[in-house]
Amino acid sequence: MTVTINTEQLDRMHSGQGFIAALDQSGGSTPKALRAYGIGEDAYGDDKQKMFDLVHQMRTRVVTSPSFTSAHILAAILFEMTMDREIEGIPTADFLWQRKGIVPILKIDKGLTDEADHVRVMKPIPGLEETLARAREEKHIFGTKERSVILDADETGIPRIVDQQFDLGEKVRAAGLVPILEPEVDIHAPAKEKAEDLLHEQLRSHIDALPDDARIMLKLTIPSRTDLYADLIAEPKVVRVVALSGGYSRTEANELLARNHGLIASFSRALAEGLSVDQSQQDFDATLASSIASIYQASIS
Template identity: 60%
Template sequence: MTDSNQPAVRGINMAQDKAVFEKQKEQMAGGKGFIAALDQSGGSTPKALRQYGVEEDEYNGEEEMFGEIHKMRTRIITAPDFTSDKVLGAILFERTMRGEIEGIPTAQYLWEKRGVVPFLKIDKGLEEQASGVQMMKPMPGLEALLDEAAQDFGIFGTKERSVIHEADAEGIKQIVAQQFEVGRKVIAAGMVPILEPEVSIHSESKDEAEKMLEEALRVQLDTLAEGEDIMIKLTIPSTPGLYDGLADHPRVVRVVALSGGYSTDEACERLSKNHKMIASFSRALAEGLSKKQSDEEFNALLGSSIDKIYQASL
């Protein structure tokens, strides 16, 4: 972990800044554990709160809604088992990045108090489906957001999601090209992007789409120069080991898996067959957690889920 007396703002001390970044990168590349996805936003927030036992009539308006989700995330992050012993990184929503935990900016708290590397979700949602895929919506102000994340909050990397529904080769090439276009902007801002071209687990052509995706990713990876390093977040493949070659590519820091709607048990069982992927779970991590649980009950259940996901990621 970093010294809690040191400033969190990247760029204040360039030597320290680079040293912290390299330490975080080393942790993400070779550490044992998984990434916690705590980045529900917009339309997914009410659903996440309902799963946590908070109904829509318990808050009024967007501010109170995001206040409730921040309380949930704070409870997760401050739980005894949420440390770098098993959790390597955490993906945050913009409001969470700008919020605080125990009076400390969230990203700073994650790294200094928990040893967990902070990431930021940067996409603005999905376009309507076309050519079997949903591209990312435009991201106005992206460069300013990236600068803020890196310089003001010490964010290590980003995550951006798009979705593949069908095995349409042209659509998949387009979605991968867009991911790399955004990824290069993240790299230029001094961070490591997590590219997330998700394949829907409900796709009738999931296996075929994943093989097309693997090929499209390999083609784009070979266009990256030395030092242009990325991570990739993918649906757990129907063919175990499909993405092993991507994980071995010199430009790939790590390949991580999304739970995609699978239950915690099924996601972990599927992930355990893919030895070069680690988890980056959202709903599966928070499964069963409730606002109404005592701290003892909450921490015990979360600790059990963390251990289960950790074991599947080894």
């Protein structure tokens, strides 16, 4: 059976102006996201269900805000529990696409292994085929995102991490979804620029080996050398190259992003910077609108 990609969403991701909102904090990163939002661990303690309820309330507040629209945002990346929940009585992915015109993407990685050869590869993903089928057929997801981390330049580790990313990407493509491959380079890597050169070399060779009809996306750390990924941005097999904020403040990330032509944002923490559970709805919406406008401007520069 041939599975086809939603062409309307594919065209939007390839040609639309805007950026990707990363709303995919998982179990490990949720407490940090909630703390930044003004909700301490004393609000939920050991109750994981309550913790995820609180973060879904935060995400719902973001997604339903008047400024969170397709005028500036191309897509949103969701945690699996967010995909399985509803916003205003509508499944989250359907709400994003039908109500907002924003493409839904699912985070599928399940965390990272311990460091070896200066990289942290992805842990195994149990039930991957079932998750991909459910995401596509039942939840109307367009693509996936899968993250691993490069901690320093290593001629053994970096090829291993890229091999794993592309192997997983092939499984995602076979399921009729578009993978976002995310081999993040830590912004504090001692030899960050060299690591990025090695990564670029590996990405280039793997993309060249893909069939002509392959469609993937890349989510990369903003490079130390401006426009390092220009050739990948221009590559027909690559739908879009997007950048993570990676620990930079929103101001820093925007400034670095704007220097890289064709590179657009896929920010999480930087998008939510300044938002607080205690803000009035008016202040919350104004803060989010300002954040979205600044990230959008950096993405189209």
